[in-house]
Amino acid sequence: MAKKGKRFLEASKTFNRDELYSTTEALDLVTKMASAKFDETVEAAIKLGVNPKHADQQIRGAVVLPHGTGKSVKVAVFAKGEKAKEAEEAGAEFVGADDLAAKIQQGWMDFDVAVATPDMMGVVGKLGRVLGPKGLMPNPKTGTVTMDVARAIQEIKAGKIEYRVDKVGIIHAPIGKVSFGVEKLRDNFNTLLETLIKAKPAAAKGTYLKSIAVSSTMGPGVKLNTQKAATLDKE
Known part of the structure; x- marks a missing residue:
């Protein structure tokens, strides 16, 4: 003890x-x-x-x-195309797809919450062994797997x-x-x-x-x- x-x-x-x-x-x-x-x-x-x-x-x-x-939160978003643009405009610190996943595989973890659009879960799923133990795996139950990435980011930033x-x-x-x-x-x-x-x-x-x-x-x-x-x- x-x-x-x-x-x-x-x-x-x-x-x-x-x-x-x-x-x-x-x-x-x-x-x-x-x-x-x-x-x-x-x-x-x-x-x-x-x-x-x-x-x-x-x-x-x-x-x-x-x-x-009372804590400023860094958000990483897995998204492509319009959804990636939406995430950037909503204030996400990091936005990407396979490139973001590759960075995390190499040991980079400078974010507090991860959000993903449903179509990106094939890519994100491969990161389960890295994100899972740290409680960072996006999950529909917590609203971090969603098409409404802007709302998800706003809620996370709001507390x-x-x-x-x-x-x-x-x-x-x-x-x-x-x-x-x-x-x-x-x-x-x-x-x-x-x-x-x-x-x-x-x-x-x-x-x-x-x-x-x-x-x-x-x-x-x-x-x-x-x-x-x-x-x-x-x-």
Whole structure:
């Protein structure tokens, strides 16, 4: 287990780690405890009552956070002809087809999100072993395989994030930066949580929202009262 830093340990002493807080209280604690010299990212960890081993309980998708993520995102688009032109006009940093794929095969990965038109998936599919492990493979479920490349790029630039349940049923997602302040972080968190509640699979039995914690990059996790959070409380 990694050794915890002095700041982390000091911050941990400022609140009760076993207490369950409201969304606002938790985010207030997280922002106050952030002491790094950079603008820390705030992340939510949401444990769901699903069994990811079953295909009908896999939860994956994307959501546009109302206040964005605070991160500038580089977009690579696989497209040809008019769609390539459309992607360039919409602000994609990198646009190409076989040439872009060849560059990635050689180890170039200077982008955060990849988008592809459906007709390019034959080319993109060959990059599965490179893009897959990094979570960069375009996917129709997250809106990154589409003919409407302009809209996809605009949403990504506006703060669209992808989410996917991991092997133990937890979704980790960024909800903004410490500098956003509590209200904007709460708006982003509530948008994410509402999306996940709507995505509940019919096959999921028992308690769906098992536990929720929020933390900053360098700070300890603060646990939320899941029932209160589920009402998208504004307190």
